Amino acid sequence: METFTYTHFPAQSSVVHIALFTSVGNAKDIRARIVKASTLGGPEGDAERGAVNFAFIDARLVTSRLHLQTAVYQAILSEAQGSLRTKTVHSEILWALNPSNNISEAIRRYGVSDSSSALLVVRIGSPDLKDVESLMRAIVDGTLSPLADLAALTDWSTVKKYYKLNGEPAIKEVAQDPEREREIVDNIIVSSVAMKSVQA
């Protein structure tokens, strides 16, 4: 797990914890828990919502650590400015990752699905929140891996499809050079996430 601090954001959302879990065995249960937590009432519901208070992101659709950091940054920015489009700063990350404005599509595509085997887990919180890693381990049954492993997990063809990049001149130009193509796709996607709040 890696932790980043953003001193210029309000304290309650100034610290970002990011962990990559591979060989995840309980994606189905995680998804069921999140769905259930959202409908549960009373103190029990609050506790369960606290336990799953993370963003669970399908790692196959994230092209680089900068891609994820950019989405996290824009989500915190929206929260700080009172302009969240979704209910929480964590679901806002999923919204930021998806090219369209459709929230349920964003969650379906970028969130945890029953078949997810690699998950990026993100928690945005205050500096007082301690031992986030064990909170994550309590929910995810998988292998905690270095973020650098992300590179090997990316599903480039789905990423290109979601962002409708296949017909673009920038991609056609480098069809012969897969490494260069990935750099360009990553740059376009990071840029798209960064400018999503003002996209045409």
Next chain:
Amino acid sequence: MALALTLIAQGAEAKVYRARLHADRAAQDVLLKHRFHKQYRHASLDASLTRSRVAGEARALIKCLRSGVSVPGIRMVDAPNGLLAIEWIQGSSVRFLLGSSDEPLDEPVDGDLPVSDQPQEHQHPLEPYGVSQDALMVLIGVEIAKMHLADVIHGDLTTSNMMLRLPSSSPSTSRLVLIDFGLAYTSSLVEDKAVDLYVLERAFASTHPDSEPLFTSVLNAYQTRMGKQWHAVARRLDEVRLRGRKRSMVG
């Protein structure tokens, strides 16, 4: 607003900083453009103008990126606060590399430039880039043509708004980078493309002595890349040269 801010330049419209967005050892610097509050404008007008200009610049950049035009990637947009962060380009402006007529060769933009570690007194500024002056003109013409083929009009083409990347940073990436899309807009009109070129021609003439052959090389490369669209633009460029940038005498 971001970490490790260093002011690089200030104009009438914005201040430009070198900054770091993420407290991450692996993070790269970004260029942060802050369109500050203008005291002389009504607050609500200022807010909406600032917002729409940041948005416009970001939209022009993403359009260029998708069309394969070499421009900086976008890293963060905070339109309500007038902030736009883009990829940091390691290199120099073309204006500096061609040696402008009125300024000494001490571009203060970038401390990492190899300028300071040159013992020999008059090394040509282009030398570390391994590109001849004429090859540089070809790169410029091609990049502008790609931009115009995507129907993006830059609006302020000058040699200061083009940069050459240093070869060490990411060798395969396109070397010439168009920057500052603050006045850019989308248009498919031949008129707008011709005026864009005319503005650059005037910029060459006023900043670089004896630049006619240079601009001719730019146009030749532009012509090749534009293909069959070239003739209409060429014809219109001749007209624009006769009458100037403004089509009507109003405004």
